[in-house]
Amino acid sequence: MATHRMRMGDGRVEAVSSDELRADILAGTEDAADRGGIPTITEQERDHLFDLFAHPGRIVGVEPGREVVLSDDGVAGSLYTEQGDSGVGVPVSREQAIRLFERAFGFDTTELGHADYSFKPVKPIVANEQQCMESVLLATIIPVFYGAMPNLATYARPDGPFGNPSDLMPQGKIEAARTAQVEAAEACTRDMVYVGRKMADAGADGLDFDTTASAGDAEFLATLLAIEELSANTHLSIQVGMAAEFVLGMHGEVSYRGERLAGLYPHRQVKLVEQAGASVFGPVVNTNTRMSTAWNVARAVTFVKACSEAATIPIHANVGMGVGGVPMCETPPVDAVTRASAAMVEIGRVDGL
Amino acid sequence: MAHVLASGMGGIRTAGDLVARMQLHRKMRIPEAKAYVAEKLGVGVVDLSDEVLMREVREELDIGVVTAMPGAARGLAAKARISRLLGVQIASVETLRAQLEGEL
Numbered sequence: 001m002a003t004h005r006m007r008m009g010d011g012r013v014e015a016v017s018s019d020e021l022r023a024d025i026l027a028g029t030e031d032a033a034d035r036g037g038i039p040t041i042t043e044q045e046r047d048h049l050f051d052l053f054a055h056p057g058r059i060v061g062v063e064p065g066r067e068v069v070l071s072d073d074g075v076a077g078s079l080y081t082e083q084g085d086s087g088v089g090v091p092v093s094r095e096q097a098i099r100l101f102e103r104a105f106g107f108d109t110t111e112l113g114h115a116d117y118s119f120k121p122v123k124p125i126v127a128n129e130q131q132c133m134e135s136v137l138l139a140t141i142i143p144v145f146y147g148a149m150p151n152l153a154t155y156a157r158p159d160g161p162f163g164n165p166s167d168l169m170p171q172g173k174i175e176a177a178r179t180a181q182v183e184a185a186e187a188c189t190r191d192m193v194y195v196g197r198k199m200a201d202a203g204a205d206g207l208d209f210d211t212t213a214s215a216g217d218a219e220f221l222a223t224l225l226a227i228e229e230l231s232a233n234t235h236l237s238i239q240v241g242m243a244a245e246f247v248l249g250m251h252g253e254v255s256y257r258g259e260r261l262a263g264l265y266p267h268r269q270v271k272l273v274e275q276a277g278a279s280v281f282g283p284v285v286n287t288n289t290r291m292s293t294a295w296n297v298a299r300a301v302t303f304v305k306a307c308s309e310a311a312t313i314p315i316h317a318n319v320g321m322g323v324g325g326v327p328m329c330e331t332p333p334v335d336a337v338t339r340a341s342a343a344m345v346e347i348g349r350v351d352g353l
Numbered sequence: 354m355a356h357v358l359a360s361g362m363g364g365i366r367t368a369g370d371l372v373a374r375m376q377l378h379r380k381m382r383i384p385e386a387k388a389y390v391a392e393k394l395g396v397g398v399v400d401l402s403d404e405v406l407m408r409e410v411r412e413e414l415d416i417g418v419v420t421a422m423p424g425a426a427r428g429l430a431a432k433a434r435i436s437r438l439l440g441v442q443i444a445s446v447e448t449l450r451a452q453l454e455g456e457l
Binding site: 059060061062064065066067068069070071102103105106107108109134137138139140141142143200203204205206235237279280311312313314319332334337338341342344345350351352353 | 354355356357358359360361362363364365366369370372373374376377378380381382383386398399402403416417419421427428429431432435442443444445447448
């Protein structure tokens with residue numbers, strides 16, 4: 001009986017039979033379909049996934065002509081930062097790192113971001129970011145985003161001026177927690193618009209909102225309102241990368257254009273992001289570390305395929321550590337990453353990664 | 354890096370940056386963006402990710418090549434030519450234009 005080398009969601013290697021592989025793929029797509037209220041992938045697509053995972057080679061790839069655009073969050077940080085930012089600690093400047101990504105690594109787009117990669121800490125030092133962006137734009141050919149996270153949690157005490165819902169909710173102070181989130185969201189929107197306008201002035205090609213809705217539905221609302229303002233009043237192309245596969249209802253009752261934000265999956269998230277005026281949407285599907293990569297990738301491409309079919313703007317799926325089917329470990333194994341990559345293009349029908 | 358090898362277009366090694374610009378500037382999905390760029394370059398869609406063919410095209414159009422060739426357009430100069438080629442406004446290029454035309 002044939003066995004196949006299989007990465008698990010935590011990066012361990014196990015051996016699985018062909019029957020187990022097929023069963024995992026089916027179970028993964030059915031899990032996504034059940035949670036999201038979306039169709040499973042087709043039998044033909046499941047067979048294609050089987051072929052990808054049964055392939056004995058370390059690396060798989062898409063057929064020539066089916067390549068897609070690559071975008072990235074942080075970019076330079078993966079070279080000069082520490083493990084917390086998935087960096088390798090090579091002491092290059094951000095300008096040097098971005099040029100490496102363009103010329104040595106073959107990326108299609110690039111991004112400038114601060115080491116403290118959130119909008120709130122960038123606001124007081126935005127002039128430094130502007131001059132760096134201007135310097136980068138002189139030397140680069142590929143499009144350059146400015147990226148940061150909305151990170152609503154930084155607006156709550158002790159880091160910020162507003163009440164902390166994580167403290168208020170366990171005390172049963174639900175209304176106070178909701179009020180705190182709404183007030184924090186208003187401040188967050190103002191800061192994101194402020195930084196966005198400054199980056200537009202500096203000539204950035206785009207703005208990337210990374211890990212959107214990490215703090216739940218109030219943060220998603222803050223970001224959507226910032227996108228509305230910036231897309232209407234600047235030249236910036238706006239990319240939105242999500243934090244998780246569904247929007248956490250930390251508030252539970254915020255809505256955007258009549259749609260409640262809590263509980264939305266990617267195929268609904270993208271419609272609101274489009275309405276706000278964004279140019280690119282990056283769905284996220286979280287990896288289950290107890291399940292196989294085949295299960296995780298089948299599940300991820302099911303969500304992303306539904307998102308892509310609903311979308312009118314380009315979809316750049318997040319496929320990295322712990323998302324998009326890739327194992328959750330510090331050094332994502334290339335065997336798993338390339339399988340997830342090819343599957344996202346050929347089944348998920350993404351426009352980029 | 355795994356994505357670059359498995360699924361990426363290849364940036365300025367090929368036409369990846371040009372296809373990316375059409376996604377960003379005009380919100381084009383990948384088939385439309387590739388078709389648009391291929392038409393502007395006078396090549397087939399499948400040629401857009403061919404490093405050898407695209408190297409020749411990029412040199413001929415002087416829109417930036419990945420190796421450091423003295424005299425070849427790079428940075429803002431390459432982007433200015435890409436802006437004309439694709440019919441899109443690139444903000445950093447427009448900023449330079451405004452600065453050049455400003456009063457002394």
